[in-house]
Amino acid sequence: MKIRSSIVLGSLTLIFAILGQSHLRAETALTADDVVQKAISRGEQDQQGAVPNFTYRKTTVTDQLDGSGKVKEHREKLYEISYRDGLSHSTLLEVNGHPPSDSDLKQQSDNEMSVRQITGEKKQVKGDNRENFLTADLAARFDFTLLAVTNLNGRAAYQISFQPKNPGLPVHRMMDRLLNQISGTLWIDADEFEVARAEISLRSEVNLLGGIIGSLKKLSYTLERTRVADGVWFSTLSNGDFQGRKLLDPTHIKTKSQSVHFHRVATGDDEGKLAEN
Numbered sequence: 001m002k003i004r005s006s007i008v009l010g011s012l013t014l015i016f017a018i019l020g021q022s023h024l025r026a027e028t029a030l031t032a033d034d035v036v037q038k039a040i041s042r043g044e045q046d047q048q049g050a051v052p053n054f055t056y057r058k059t060t061v062t063d064q065l066d067g068s069g070k071v072k073e074h075r076e077k078l079y080e081i082s083y084r085d086g087l088s089h090s091t092l093l094e095v096n097g098h099p100p101s102d103s104d105l106k107q108q109s110d111n112e113m114s115v116r117q118i119t120g121e122k123k124q125v126k127g128d129n130r131e132n133f134l135t136a137d138l139a140a141r142f143d144f145t146l147l148a149v150t151n152l153n154g155r156a157a158y159q160i161s162f163q164p165k166n167p168g169l170p171v172h173r174m175m176d177r178l179l180n181q182i183s184g185t186l187w188i189d190a191d192e193f194e195v196a197r198a199e200i201s202l203r204s205e206v207n208l209l210g211g212i213i214g215s216l217k218k219l220s221y222t223l224e225r226t227r228v229a230d231g232v233w234f235s236t237l238s239n240g241d242f243q244g245r246k247l248l249d250p251t252h253i254k255t256k257s258q259s260v261h262f263h264r265v266a267t268g269d270d271e272g273k274l275a276e277n
Contacts, residue, residue, distance in 0.1 A: 032144035035158045036186075038193040040139060043132040047086040051131075051232055053265040054083045058090075058257060065252040081259070083234070088130050131234060134186075134195055141169050141179050149190065152197060155227075156190035164203075174208065181206050182219065194233040198223040205244075214251075218243035228262045235259060 030038075058081050064073040078094040095104045142162040150159050161184070168180035184200040202219035219242055226236040240255040 030146075030158070032146040032158075032160045035146065035160060035188050035193070036134070036139050036144050039134050039188050039195060040136050042193045043134055047129060047132050049085055051083070051086065052229075053085070054228075054232070054234070054262055055265055056081050056083075056234065056259050056262045058259040060257045061255065063254045065254065067250065069252075082265075083131070084265075086129065086132070088128055138179070141165060141176075147185070150187070152187050152189075155196070157187040157196055158190055160186045160188060162186065178202075178206050178216070189227075189233075192227070192231055192233070194225065194227070195223075196225050196227075196233070214244055214246040216242065216244040229264065234262060 058079045060077045060079070062075045062077075063071045066072045074096075076094075076096055077092060080091045080093055082089045082091070092100045092105065092108055094100065100108075141164060143165055145161045147159045147161055150157055163183040164180050169176065171177050171180065181203045182200055183203055184198060186195055187197040188194070189196050198221075200219065200221045200223075202216065206216045208214045208216070219240075221240045222238065223235055224237040225233045227233050228236075235257075236259045238255070238257045240253075242251075242253045242255070244251055
């Protein structure tokens with residue numbers, strides 16, 4: 001009886017292994033464009049309220065470096081982020097460990113306006129869709145190549161490279177000029193089709209307003225997103241290195257951000273739950 005049970009158990013193990021390999025082959029049969037489209041659809045669902053409301057804390061560090069690579073200005077900011085109905089709302093809490101001054105708040109407003117000008121947003125909206133950066137319009141500007149199905153933080157992920165379409169698409173705004181010169185790699189979760197990691201770099205120098213206000217010579221940016229609850233992903237870590245010219249002066253900036261303490265906000269009969277990352 002023990003021998004027969006062992007045979008049955010062994011047979012079942014073999015069958016499950018074969019089925020698992022068949023499932024893996026089916027998943028890898030997806031093309032890069034298939035995976036990206038699924039990620040776009042997932043992002044659209046998130047924007048339509050599929051993701052519950054959350055709050056969390058975000059710290060950003062910006063260092064301006066001199067010609068020798070030494071920090072000449074350091075700014076650390078702490079934000080309270082409220083994610084509601086698919087949009088993120090930021091409240092500046094501290095600058096270098098102190099409550100923000102009027103000039104700090106004005107600078108934040110000016111920075112937000114500059115971002116809208118670069119991205120081509122025509123009007124100010126309450127909140128931003130920073131968590132849904134992989135849109136159909138953005139994906140249409142790139143060619144994608146599936147590199148591998150790999151393991152990322154204990155979960156299967158599609159590793160996909162991207163580069164601008166050749167020739168580059170028409171430039172209607174400042175951001176388009178930048179998008180025509182960046183390439184990189186995405187890791188997209190194989191189960192939930194959320195972007196789990198992104199690495200972005202600049203292929204060649206980009207002039208801003210014909211080079212009058214400056215240029216961007218180097219861009220290296222890494223973004224990591226974390227599954228903080230079932231089906232819920234947020235950006236949790238980023239690192240950036242930017243080199244270029246502002247007017248006539250060379251500029252070198254390094255950035256870092258980290259988000260922690262994710263807390264689900266109770267709505268209706270839902271009791272808030274703490275999602276630890």
